[in-house]
Amino acid sequence: MKLRSSLRFPLRWSRRWAPYLFLSPFFVLFAVFGAFPLLFSIWVSLHEWNPAAGLDAMTWVGLENYLYVLGDPWFHRSLWNTLWFSVVAGVPQHLVALPLAWFIHRRLQRSRNLAVGVFFLPYITSSVAIALIFATLYSRDYGVINAVLGTSIDWLGDATWSKPAVALVIFWRYLGWNLVLYLSALQVIDKDLHEAAALDGVSEWQQFRHIALPLLKPMIFFAVTLTVIGNLQLFEEPFILVDVERGVASSVMTSAIFMYRLAFSDGDFGTASAVSWLLFLLIAGITWGNTRLFGRGGDGTR
Numbered sequence: 001m002k003l004r005s006s007l008r009f010p011l012r013w014s015r016r017w018a019p020y021l022f023l024s025p026f027f028v029l030f031a032v033f034g035a036f037p038l039l040f041s042i043w044v045s046l047h048e049w050n051p052a053a054g055l056d057a058m059t060w061v062g063l064e065n066y067l068y069v070l071g072d073p074w075f076h077r078s079l080w081n082t083l084w085f086s087v088v089a090g091v092p093q094h095l096v097a098l099p100l101a102w103f104i105h106r107r108l109q110r111s112r113n114l115a116v117g118v119f120f121l122p123y124i125t126s127s128v129a130i131a132l133i134f135a136t137l138y139s140r141d142y143g144v145i146n147a148v149l150g151t152s153i154d155w156l157g158d159a160t161w162s163k164p165a166v167a168l169v170i171f172w173r174y175l176g177w178n179l180v181l182y183l184s185a186l187q188v189i190d191k192d193l194h195e196a197a198a199l200d201g202v203s204e205w206q207q208f209r210h211i212a213l214p215l216l217k218p219m220i221f222f223a224v225t226l227t228v229i230g231n232l233q234l235f236e237e238p239f240i241l242v243d244v245e246r247g248v249a250s251s252v253m254t255s256a257i258f259m260y261r262l263a264f265s266d267g268d269f270g271t272a273s274a275v276s277w278l279l280f281l282l283i284a285g286i287t288w289g290n291t292r293l294f295g296r297g298g299d300g301t302r
Contacts, residue, residue, distance in 0.1 A: 045273035052267060065274035075275065077250060078258035079282075084163065085238075085254065086231035089170040093178050094224060098216070101182035102208050116183060119176035131240035134169050138241075156242055159251040166238045166252050173237070174230070178223050185219035186212060221294045225287060232283045235260070255279050 045065055047058040069075050104115050122130065137144050138155035146152055155165040189212060197207050238252035239260070253261075255275065263272035 041273045041276060044269055045277055047270050048268075049270045050267045051269055061270065065271045066278065069271060069274050069278060074250075074253075075255070075258060078253045078255045081163070081252060082232055082234060082254040082256075085167055085170060085234055086228065088164075089167040089174075090227045090231045092171055093175050093227060094220070097175055097178035097223075098182050098220070099208075101179050101186055102212060104179075105183055105186045106204065112183075116176075116180060119179050121176065122173045123177045125173075127236040127240055130169065130173065130237075134165075134241060138165055162242055163251050166241055169237050169241065170231075170234070174227070178227070181219060181223045182216065185216050189215055217294075221290070224294070225290055228286055228290060229283055232279065232286070 044058075046060065046062055048061050048065070049058045100119075104112055108115050135156065136142075140146060140152055140154040140157065143155070145155065153161055155161045193211050194207055197211060202210075233256055234254045235256035238254055239257050242249055242252050249257075256279070259272050259275040259279070262268050262275060
């Protein structure tokens, strides 16, 4: 009996801690590559530091980096560009994706998967490949766009045109993602609702407006939230399409690009870390406001 009781303790201990043992690789990886970089970036944001000089070169400055960034006109310019792209490239995505998803759902029964694949392809395409394609299309001397329009506009070299040109690429690339979200939500709506409405003589437009649209509000809230978060972190498209060393780069410089240039061009990781946390607070604030206005059912009701 004593032998059995002595064996029960290790068995109970193993059953209790075995799940944590199996989960431990995730916690170790998250601590090393997730939690530590976040905490270290907060610490760095309170210092003046060039990593090339080593950790001993860190100088405590407190909140000076944050105050400097808040008063920097280049940060204000990058923040304005970021918000501009969020509105000009983000809002039309949903205004087009939502009715387009309805059309595909109602009209393209047999070729639905093909249509969705065509629109979703830009989202999974490499950013470098997209940049090469649009750099060719936007070429001043040999571009297809200028050839069709009969003009010689320097789309990526003129500050007047570079921002709309990049916005068009952002709209084109992420339209398919929102289309998939709305189409997946439309497919789970009970078909009996549309059939009953059709028997009562309700048109498709009225079905979309009074049946589908109210039921899609949770998905609209989710999709808009993802768009807001993604656009406020916009980096790849303007960075690859427009040469950051050219003067025109200021017209498309987002907050993420501004942070990148501070860190890797100027070697000022302290100020760059401060920018990253200010950007985090901005994203958190806008997301919280969006949730308060449209959360829980998508109509603002609590």
